[in-house]
Amino acid sequence: MKMVFLGPPGAGKGTLSDMASARLNLPHISTGDLFRAAVKHETELGKKVKDIIALGQLVPDDLTIALVRERLNHGDASKGWILDGFPRTTAQAEALQEVDPVDLVVDFEVQDSLILFRLTGRRLCPQCGKIYHLVTMPPAKEGLCDHCGGSLSSRPDDREEAIRVRLLAYREQTEPLIAWYGSRDLLVTIDGSGAPDLVYSRFESAVIRYRQDR
Numbered sequence: 399m400k401m402v403f404l405g406p407p408g409a410g411k412g413t414l415s416d417m418a419s420a421r422l423n424l425p426h427i428s429t430g431d432l433f434r435a436a437v438k439h440e441t442e443l444g445k446k447v448k449d450i451i452a453l454g455q456l457v458p459d460d461l462t463i464a465l466v467r468e469r470l471n472h473g474d475a476s477k478g479w480i481l482d483g484f485p486r487t488t489a490q491a492e493a494l495q496e497v498d499p500v501d502l503v504v505d506f507e508v509q510d511s512l513i514l515f516r517l518t519g520r521r522l523c524p525q526c527g528k529i530y531h532l533v534t535m536p537p538a539k540e541g542l543c544d545h546c547g548g549s550l551s552s553r554p555d556d557r558e559e560a561i562r563v564r565l566l567a568y569r570e571q572t573e574p575l576i577a578w579y580g581s582r583d584l585l586v587t588i589d590g591s592g593a594p595d596l597v598y599s600r601f602e603s604a605v606i607r608y609r610q611d612r
């Protein structure tokens with residue numbers, strides 16, 4: 399099954415992608431990871447991407463599409479995949495349909511107030527990378543990592559004003575994409591509120607419905 403996961407920052411898309419990847423045995427392909435791997439392995443595309451990122455520019459569609467196409471040609475992607483972070487535009491979506499058509503686009507929807515709660519309460523250990531939440535997953539000792547004792551901090555882009563800016567940008571960019579997939583009957587919207595296991599069970603029901611319908 400070939401799937402695209404969409405969702406605003408704080409929707410839990412990364413967690414859900416990992417869960418679906420492990421349980422359905424499909425590769426989780428994130429364009430962020432693809433860029434980093436291409437740069438690290440100094441491939442032809444990686445060299446181009448490196449220069450663009452070094453200049454602080456956005457990687458253009460044709461390069462991103464070339465990287466995704468290359469990744470989708472790997473043997474592990476022949477039975478399906480989960481794409482996360484791509485496509486971001488209808489032009490990219492059109493290109494993807496030509497390369498390897500999507501079966502289902504899953505949009506994880508979460509209300510802004512819940513996204514703000516999730517992200518403003520997020521604390522992270524800079525030493526070991528463990529993530530906490532002040533309310534839902536607090537450390538045993540305030541401000542300190544349970545795992546390594548490091549001092550917890552928040553990301554600058556997890557401040558409320560910054561989150562609101564990211565949400566607006568996300569919605570503006572993704573609205574046409576959601577409409578595009580919706581008009582092709584490829585879109586399913588999942589309630590992204592609640593614990594990851596609950597959201598996953600909603601996703602699972604949607605996949606079962608999809609398989610019964612086709």
Ligand SMILES: [Zn+2]
Pocket residue numbers: 523524525526527528543544545546547548
């Ligand atoms: Zn730690």
